[in-house]
């Protein structure tokens with residue numbers, strides 16, 4: 001049986017960090033050592049920041065983005081246009097679109113896509129909320145920025161059908177999004193180009 005190098009608290013920290021995407025046990029150990037070496041500069045501020053986020057993080061009731069206030073930073077901002085709503089699958093996709101810097105409207109995070117295989121129906125996603133937002137009169141265009149997977153496109157068609165009775169233009173990103181590709185993995189320029197070249201859905 002191997003001996004534990006550090007105390008149980010540190011072992012637990014290493015194990016928790018190792019569960020994060022992109023980190024394995026090896027980089028987790030390196031990260032923990034780096035934090036402990038820089039206790040005041042890194043470990044203590046990080047601990048406070050984690051605690052703060054853990055206490056305050058919630059879902060933006062308007063768009064589904066992550067928020068720490070009543071609304072997320074985008075919905076709370078007076079900048080940008082409220083007439084365009086860009087529909088994305090995940091918060092990571094929203095952040096990717098926003099990094100692209102080509103879109104100045106609002107977002108709507110579905111929280112996934114319809115999936116017969118995984119029994120995900122419309123009510124499990126934020127689709128009813130989207131229809132309600134689109135119907136409240138402020139929006140003139142809904143841009144579907146869903147991934148080019150089969151489930152993503154099935155979901156896009158379903159949403160377009162639901163929006164059909166409303167006097168609202170429904171568009172989708174141009175074919176810049178590769179099949180099976182996820183927005184989060186696209187470079188920022190590609191997202192911007194796909195947005196500019198969007199077409200009626």
Ligand SMILES: [Zn+2]
Nearest residue numbers: 060063072075
């Ligand atoms: Zn929001």
